[in-house]
Amino acid sequence: MGMVTCLGHDPKTVADNLANMRHGIRLWESLAMAQSPVKVAAPLPHYKTDSKDPEDWEFPEKVKLRLEQLRALSPHGLYALHAMADAIADAGLQKHEISNPRTGLFTASPGSVRQVHHHLDRMLRAGPMRCSPLGIIASIAGTLSFNLAAFHQIQGSSSGFVSACASSGHALGFACDELMLGRQDRMFVVGAEDFTLENILPFAAMRVLSLSTDPDRASRPFDRNRDGFVGTGGAVVLVLERASVAHARGAEIYGYMDGWGQSTDGYHVAASHPEGEGLLRAMKIALAAAGKTVEDVDYINAHATSTQHGDASECRALKALLAGHKHLAISSTKGLTGHALSLSSIMETAFCLLAMKHGFLPGSAGIEEIDPIAEDLPIITTTREGHPRTILSNSSGFGGANVSIVLSPASQA
Secondary structure (H helix, E strand, C coil), rough: CCEEEEEEHHHHHHHHHCCCCCCCCCEEHCCCCCCCCEEEECCCCCEECCCCCHHEEEECCCCCCCHHHHHHCCCHHHHHHHHHHHHHHHHHHHHHCCCCEEEEEEEECCCCHHHHHHHHHHHHCHHHCCCCCHHHHHHHCHHHHHHHHHCCCCCCEEECCCCCCHHHHHHHHHHHHHHHHCCCCCCEEEEEEHHHHHHHHHHHHHECCCCCCCCCCCCCCCEEECCEEEEEEEEEEEEEEEEHHHHHHCCCCCEEEEEEEECCCCHHHHHCCCCCCCHHHHHHHHHHHHCCCHHHHEEEECCCCCCCHHHHHHHHHHHHHHHCCCCCCCECHHHHHCCCCCHHHHHHHHHHHHHHHCCEEEECCCCCEEEEHHHCECCCCEEEECCCCEEEEEEEEEEHHHEEEEEEEHHHC
């Protein structure tokens, strides 16, 4: 795995912050403007990509790019190149293993709102011949695939997924299918989101962002007084391989993806089904695909973003799934990170893999008074030691898209 997140940019740092429940939420200077009711976000350490000109971006020295490569990127494309380089190194992959017809690439992102606006504004003011010839490449929804496939000379399956906050869950699921069907031996799965004002602040118009000015109390999934989510961005890359391929080359394995499930609510353009019916179906499909039952599950990483309606919907789905079982633990790591939108599913899958590897269950931060709808659920508010045998990780997005992923540790192989 490779990662650029508000909790750090390497697995060791991220695992330590997760286990010790150190959040990445801050008062963000870009939101200090008088017209913004939102003041907090979860920025990315050592990155500053708020300029519309890539040449002015600040990023870690280890990220080496030529100027023409930088000009083809959106902010989240930059984060993804960093994360993919780290994932390749972490996986111990050689050039011939990356660039061949049996290695593919699935990406998830909505494109870059900032860069689209910037390039269109320039075109309307100065004319198309005064615009960057790479403006489209750098900004539209396929930008991750364009840049990463060319940069690493990917020859296998390649596609991008856009299903809002379920996007990277879909990318993981369909990548898993590519491997299980024997079409590919290895898949890079990439999720990334800009960390920019234009990517976060529009959600204030939907009344779904927290208005708290206290970073310690802004993101609080399942809390009775939660008032919305906190925005973040970044990138995570996971390398999925057929088990036989990974074992043959002596790869260090974080865990196994045993199956996945998806569904659609068929209810509303933006709101989850109030009873969580779609998410419940996705969880049941995922467990069936993995050959498991709810009795096998030790931990559920909830989608819970800290919105009133969304958290309540998921709570009802979880109650219906568990049917009184309380042997497991539930938490939402968004209490530490805020909500990473299309990145969230793969980022939280990586968190679950780290928790399995290091023997802990991350607590759900920020809960002062549990919402009555969540009282009967086994939600943990502090980190617990433990070695989960099976983890379920949930994601939901606009249009009622739901994805649930089943994971197990490498030690069970």
